[in-house]
Amino acid sequence: MIVSFLLWYILISLVGILALPLTFRVFSGLTDRGYAFTRIFGLLVWGYVFWLLASLRVLQNNQGGILLALILVALISIFVIRKTGLGEITAWLRRFRAQMMITEVLFLLTFAGWALVRAADPAALGTEKPMELAFINAILRSPLFPPHDPWLSSYAISYYYFGYVMTAMLAKMTAIPGSVAFNLASSLWFGLTATGAYGVLFNLLSKRSGGEKTRVFPVSQLASSFWGLLAPIFVLIVSNLEGFLEVLHARGIFWQRAPDGNLVSAFWRWLDIQELVRPPSIPFGLIPERSGGIWWWRASRVLQDYDLAGQSREIIDEFPFFSFLLGDLHPHVLAMPFVLLAIGLALNVYYTGQIKLSPQTGFIHAIREWLNGRAFGWSALEPDGFLRTWETWLAAFVLGSLAFLNTWDFPIYVGLFCGVLVFLRYQRAGWSIQRVGELLEYMVVFIILGVILYLPFYLGFSSQAGGIIPSMAFFTRGVHFWVMFCPLLLPVLLWFMWFWRRHRREVAIRNGLLFASGLILGLWFISYLMGWLALSMPVWGNMILMGRPSDLLQELGEAMIAIGSQFYGLQGSSDAGVILFESLKKRLMYPGTWLTLFGLLCFVWSFLGYFRKPQSEGEYLAKEPWLNKNPDAFVLLLFLVGIGLTLTPEFIYLRDQFGWRMNTIFKFYFQAWILWAIAAAYASVQLWTHLRSFWRAGFAVLWCLTLLAALVYPLFGLRMKSIAIAAGGLTLDGAAYLEKYSPDEMEAIRFLQAAESGVVAEAVGGSYSSFGRVSTLSGNPTVLGWPGHESQWRGGAAEMGSREEDIRTLYRTADWNEAKMILERYNIRYVYIGPQERSTYRVNEVKFTGFLQPVFANSGVVIYENPSALPLKE
Amino acid sequence: MKNRILTVENFLYLAAFVIAAGLRFVGLGRESLSDYEASLALQALALSRGDLATISPQPFYVLWTGFVFFLFESSNLLARLLPAFAGSIMTLGPYLYRKALGRNSALFLAFGLALSPALVGASRQADGLTFSLCFATLATGFFLNNSPAMAGIMAGLALLGGPTIWMLLFILGVVFLWGRLFSPRERIEGEPQAEEVVSLASSHHELPWRATMPWVLGSFLFAGTLFFNQLSGISAATSSLVSFFGGWSAPLKIGFAQFVIALVSGEALTFGLGLWALGRGWWYKNRLEMLLGRWFVVSLIFVLVYPSHRMIDAALVAIPLWCLASRQIERWFQRLPEERLPSFVLAAAILALYIFGWINIAGTPTTQELGGEIQLRWLSFAGAVIISLLMSVLVAWGWSPRVGGYGLRTGILGVLLIYLAFNAWSATGLGRQPAANPWRTAPYLQDSDLLAVTIEQFSSWKAMNRLAIDLTVVGVDSPGLKWLLRNHQAVQYVESIAADQNPSLVITPVRSSPLSGASYTGQDFNWKQSPAWSLMLPREWMKWLFFREAPFEREAIVLWVRSDLFPGVEPEPAENKPQ
Known part of the structure; x- marks a missing residue:
């Protein structure tokens, strides 16, 4: 375990060293020259070079290919060193020694610390861990890219799998099995996220405005380094208040005994968080517990959606600590360091203005010119050589990676990055509606460039997204919103108040009010307009069908009816009037979230106006030291994007397989958490360093209490893991559980790991279960793993066809010819018969014993080989 | 001055090349490819x-042999063609080191x-x-000659050679580092110094x-x-670096004794002369010889301790050793004595005496220990040595020490x-016991030709x-067998065979049969054969040293032929087949 950890530590540090010259040059605007991002950036460049060249069949998916990719990164670094000068880098490193040490210690402690946590509970079992491990093992086992789908033989992975490529790359390079790499990756990503968050905050705090002597913060650079540690705490450790509520609940607070002896509570009923509405176990205690359940799970399900019929819909509201505690290596976790890298890049652009900002950006201008009858000039598309600067392409490279890591994050951070660019233009040229056009234009450019750079991924990816639908019945209750975000919102809100108090003369709150009102009403209008269209679809569809339509129109009409009916079903009512009215009524009855966001938006927009170009000489002289790349404005932009992410799903959301807001809230709130956590850390430092006397004491009490409440969850969460440590047997092997509980199966899987690759037949079953374990652990593709997940990844069941039924037939039939046909159809090489197969199907083994030879057998498992199966295509 | 191409020196280099090519190409395709060779050749074929x-991490071989197969067809000869060619060309490499080593030394080295x-x-x-x-030899030579x-x-090609290039770079x-840390500062007056010699190599500073x-x-x-055409080749080149590093964690492949005996006996001449030169170089602080000595020592230690070493890695030791030896030969023979006839007569007599001694020694492994015959043979050998020394002393006394010493040497x-x-001939593997060739990377496939012919006869x-x-x-995982059957149109490789399958021919390991109850007739073939190095006794080592004879370990396979293929046998009725 320690050797594996050390190997990863050495390797990722080597990658960081190789990337140092790159970050030194790229992040020239940051105080730490991107030092905190070296490992993240290095891993990204290395992973990209390897993945791209492997996808183009230049590199092989083996240690040699991975090493060559690393050598290429080293060559790029050498090239950059020659450009920059080694002396400059080493001189800077000497000056930056203390901060460098803090970054290194932070990384080592977080990486090692989380490795210890993972070692206490390493099993890659439950939730979506098997799926993630299956991806890692499949990538390790695939000779060529794109890697094979472990749960749908003869298909490539259709998922955002870049994080798994990186994990597999590290595993292969250090010759560590996928099941160990799974837990090491979780720990490594924890460490990388911590350093990334630290890097962002440190560079915000250590910014000197208007020259060396003018500090934004009244603290030294070294002090900034220590204050910077608040960012990883807010991003990674601070949790929502559900943990605190659990303690109150377990203690029996707000519960009264009714005359019939039952415990009742108006508070908990009003709060309406599942499971907490039920009375606590007696005797009351301080430690959260749930008989027959997992208490810590509930923190990720604080929000609750109901349709108009009162039917509840599950909503996921994960936050980073929960995700790491859960231990899933899901894309949103794998994307975290890279999201912070994107924020760091945006901050660097904000400080340096590296990307050239032309007075008139291209597309809209060019189209307008063309509409006015002038020739369409390609040069008009990128005035000032926007597309010819390496900074543009670098930004596209970093932002584009997010689509491959966790597709949802791509538009979010393109939005943030372009928002920074537009803000810089706003500072220079003031506000006009043209800024909106520019924002869209920049976003289109970066999305296109991002797609181009990661094109091989898009060629094999089918998204489950099915468009945008209005959120009529679903919205977030204010109390849930505050339980979720209170620890982050409170410091920010206090900072806003302090800021307003300080600059109230220059801040035009009226602008903020107008903008916030306009935006929320606009979203409301769009949502209801879309809702009305969706509700009237069956009517339009029926009208089309009534008029003897052509085949095409017939299909259109039927589709409209189907979509409309589905929409009605989702809302929980069949009456359009009721839906519109009830939706409006419920939103007005529970205005907490949108009112909160309205208020925050109002503040943020007004404050951003403060950082506009000074209108007069006097104003300029008064504000100059603060205006020059003031980090406050950047933090406000981060917060603004967070508002966008939490406000949008109140009105519209992305349609997926589930139909409701589950994934939109999950993915949007998670990113909002990261953005707001940085803002909260920054706000905390602002207030800690600026407030004096009574105000400082008051803030300290409030801040400490909130933080303590927010740390209850991690405290008890880690306690739970420490119980596992006490139980003994620390290991990082995610497959060790199988060795312990089912050694026969582990032995069989080891056989398959060593045997030649081939399609495995194993029992098919539901998601989040142990079905698919053979393919998961061996890396061999199976005919079908978790059907539900395959359906999500591919946006339907077309590719699966009759596989589930065929596998059932294969195991159950007594007819060898029928079985043989299935073996041939799916090119099955190994038929695995273990306890799961025997309990799922009434396995008829006679046909196999009669016609196939067992290549492996022990007391629990038999593996038959089909000799006529073709070897997997390389 | 006219630049003559056909000089005696050039002619001698050509002669060295011809000898090298002869030893490398004669009967090159006679033997079937071993499992190791076949695993590479099959990639080239694919x-x-x-x-x-x-x-695999040998991109140059795979890519360019693949190209040769594409142009012509696959065969044992063509699979080994390029390495043999490179090995022959290598003998011309010393031509580029004439300034560095000296003209005669370079020629002896060739x-x-x-x-x-x-x-x-x-x-x-x-x-x-x-x-x-x-390619590394040529690259360094051209580099020193300012080309x-x-x-x-050549350096680019060398990097594609496989893990060996990393071994070489590691050794160098x-x-x-050794030279940097421990190189002597003092010099002996009058003794040629390495840097002077090396600086001659390049006219440019x-x-x-x-x-x-x-x-x-x-x-x-x-x-x-x-x-x-094959972009992943460069990826394979870096795989060779991984393979080199991975080799450190592999279990030791070859026993220490086997390695040392094979190396020292095979390169006995070189060892003798090389060590002499090394000792002399060290004594006189000759930097070139000390450099070559360090190279030899590091190479020797490396090939002995590197866990994944193969016998042919001894080539890494042979090069610095031959450099040293060639320097010593040149030194010995740079000035011939005035009285040459007595020298040559003495030399001929000593040669005859040692052949006599050798014949006696060679007979010991086959001699019964009873009757004191073995002791007699050893006494004969000792006598030959003593007489040769006495003769040399007498000649030195009678003519001059220089004449005596020259004759003896x-x-x-x-x-x-x-x-x-x-030894060179035995390294070709064309002797009576090809399996006893110590330079093999994988066991000799003994009955491969017989197996191929048998299968083809049944097929016809x-x-x-x-x-x-x-x-x-x-259940036979043998790339050599796959190579042998590469042109067959209906071959299947499986771990097990389905009950409803009745192929005409089945090949299995010796202890299994194709299907219980199926009607097959089997014939075993000696497949892998290699000397039982770890079990050999001193007498057997002696035998191997003189006759290349050794006790062997063998692994057989069985060719099963469905009984109805034999003349006069009716096909098996369908109902008899297992259901």
């Missing part, structure tokens, strides 16, 4: 057929490289080692690093991708040369085509 294959058993053994195998050594283009091209790196690098990159990319050299020639009998019969190989 490439030539357009099948995408993962290239002959040494041509005859070195380790190099002969390596060059006759389908493997990338020879490419690494050959950056050729040096770069250690040698460099600054070595052409900058001009060389683009050529390195260019040749690496072009040759490593087969002119951009020439005589001993002659004996060792004969033994070297014997049944399918009217020698390659069309359906054949299933069950």
Whole structure:
């Protein structure tokens, strides 16, 4: 375990060293020259070079290919060193020694610390861990890219799998099995996220405005380094208040005994968080517990959606600590360091203005010119050589990676990055509606460039997204919103108040009010307009069908009816009037979230106006030291994007397989958490360093209490893991559980790991279960793993066809010819018969014993080989 | 002055090349490829057929042999053609080191490289080692001669050779560090110094690093991708670095005794002369010889301790050793004595005496221990040695010490040369016991030809085509067998065989049969054969040293033929087949 950890530590540090010259040059605007991002950036460049060249069949998916990719990164670094000068880098490193040490210690402690946590509970079992491990093992086992789908033989992975490529790359390079790499990756990503968050905050705090002597913060650079540690705490450790509520609940607070002896509570009923509405176990205690359940799970399900019929819909509201505690290596976790890298890049652009900002950006201008009858000039598309600067392409490279890591994050951070660019233009040229056009234009450019750079991924990816639908019945209750975000919102809100108090003369709150009102009403209008269209679809569809339509129109009409009916079903009512009215009524009855966001938006927009170009000489002289790349404005932009992410799903959301807001809230709130956590850390430092006397004491009490409440969850969460440590047997092997509980199966899987690759037949079953374990652990593709997940990844069941039924037939039939046909159809090489197969199907083994030879057998498992199966295509 | 191409020196280099080519090409395709060779050749074959294959860490061999297969056809000879060619070309490399080593030394080195058993053994195998050594030798030579283009091209090709190039670079790196840390500062007056010799190599003061690098990159990319036809070749080149590092964690492959005996006996002449030169160089603080000595010592230690070493890695030791030896030969023979006739007579007499002694010793392993015959043989050998020494002393007394010493040296050299020639020939694997060739990387496949012919006969009998019969190989993981059957149209490799399958021919390991109850008749074939090195007794070692005879470990396979294929047997009724 320690050797594996050390190997990863050495390797990722080597990658960081190789990337140092790159970050030194790229992040020239940051105080730490991107030092905190070296490992993240290095891993990204290395992973990209390897993945791209492997996808183009230049590199092989083996240690040699991975090493060559690393050598290429080293060559790029050498090239950059020659450009920059080694002396400059080493001189800077000497000056930056203390901060460098803090970054290194932070990384080592977080990486090692989380490795210890993972070692206490390493099993890659439950939730979506098997799926993630299956991806890692499949990538390790695939000779060529794109890697094979472990749960749908003869298909490539259709998922955002870049994080798994990186994990597999590290595993292969250090010759560590996928099941160990799974837990090491979780720990490594924890460490990388911590350093990334630290890097962002440190560079915000250590910014000197208007020259060396003018500090934004009244603290030294070294002090900034220590204050910077608040960012990883807010991003990674601070949790929502559900943990605190659990303690109150377990203690029996707000519960009264009714005359019939039952415990009742108006508070908990009003709060309406599942499971907490039920009375606590007696005797009351301080430690959260749930008989027959997992208490810590509930923190990720604080929000609750109901349709108009009162039917509840599950909503996921994960936050980073929960995700790491859960231990899933899901894309949103794998994307975290890279999201912070994107924020760091945006901050660097904000400080340096590296990307050239032309007075008139291209597309809209060019189209307008063309509409006015002038020739369409390609040069008009990128005035000032926007597309010819390496900074543009670098930004596209970093932002584009997010689509491959966790597709949802791509538009979010393109939005943030372009928002920074537009803000810089706003500072220079003031506000006009043209800024909106520019924002869209920049976003289109970066999305296109991002797609181009990661094109091989898009060629094999089918998204489950099915468009945008209005959120009529679903919205977030204010109390849930505050339980979720209170620890982050409170410091920010206090900072806003302090800021307003300080600059109230220059801040035009009226602008903020107008903008916030306009935006929320606009979203409301769009949502209801879309809702009305969706509700009237069956009517339009029926009208089309009534008029003897052509085949095409017939299909259109039927589709409209189907979509409309589905929409009605989702809302929980069949009456359009009721839906519109009830939706409006419920939103007005529970205005907490949108009112909160309205208020925050109002503040943020007004404050951003403060950082506009000074209108007069006097104003300029008064504000100059603060205006020059003031980090406050950047933090406000981060917060603004967070508002966008939490406000949008109140009105519209992305349609997926589930139909409701589950994934939109999950993915949007998670990113909002990261953005707001940085803002909260920054706000905390602002207030800690600026407030004096009574105000400082008051803030300290409030801040400490909130933080303590927010740390209850991690405290008890880690306690739970420490119980596992006490139980003994620390290991990082995610497959060790199988060795312990089912050694026969582990032995069989080891056989398959060593045997030649081939399609495995194993029992098919539901998601989040142990079905698919053979393919998961061996890396061999199976005919079908978790059907539900395959359906999500591919946006339907077309590719699966009759596989589930065929596998059932294969195991159950007594007819060898029928079985043989299935073996041939799916090119099955190994038929695995273990306890799961025997309990799922009434396995008829006679046909196999009669016609196939067992290549492996022990007391629990038999593996038959089909000799006529073709070897997997390389 | 007229620049003559056909000088005696050039002619002698050509002669060395011809000898090298002769030893490397004669009967090159006679033996079937071993499992190790076949695993590489099969990749080359797959490439030539357009099948995408993962290239192992020997990209130059796989890519360019694949190209040869594409142009012609696959055969044992063509699979070994390029390494043999590179091994022959390597003998011309010393021509580029004439300034560095001295003209005569370089020429002796060329002959040494041509005859070195380790190099002969390596060059006759389908493997990338020879490419690494050959191209690295040429690259350094061209570099010292200020030919950056050729040096770069050769260096790029050397990087594609496989793990050997990293071994070589590792060794040279250690040698460099050793030199830096412990090189002597004082010099002996009158003794030629290395830097003086090396500086002669290049007429320019600054070595052409900058001009060389683009050529390195260019040749690496072009040759490593087969002119951009197989891009993953460069990836395979870095795999060789991984393979080199991975080799440190592998279990030890070859026993220490086997390695040392094979190396010392095979390169006895070189060892003698090389060590002499090394001792002398160290004594007189000759930097060139000390450098070569460090290289030899580091190489020797490396090949002994590197866990994944193969016997042919001894070639890494042979090169510095031959450099040292060639320096010593030149030193011995640079001035012939005035009275040559007595010297040559003495040398001939000593040669005859040692042959006599040798014959006596060679007979000991086959002699019964009873009756004191063995002691007699050893006494004869000792007598021959004593007489030769006495003769030398007498000649030295009667004529001059120089004449005596020259005769003695020439005589001993002659004996060792004969033994070297014997070893070089035995390294070709063409002797009576090809399996006892110590330079093999994998066991000899003994009955491969017989197996191939048998299968083809059955195929011709049944399918009217020698390659069309359906054949299933069950549980035999042998690339050599796959290579042997590469042109057969209906071959299947499986771990088990389905009950409803009744292929005409089945090949299995010796202890299993194709199907219980099925009607097959089997014939076993000796498949893998290799000396039982770890079990050999001193007498057996002696026998091996003189006659290349050894006790063998054998592994057999069985060819099963469905009974109805034999003449006069009716096909089995369907109902008898297992259901």
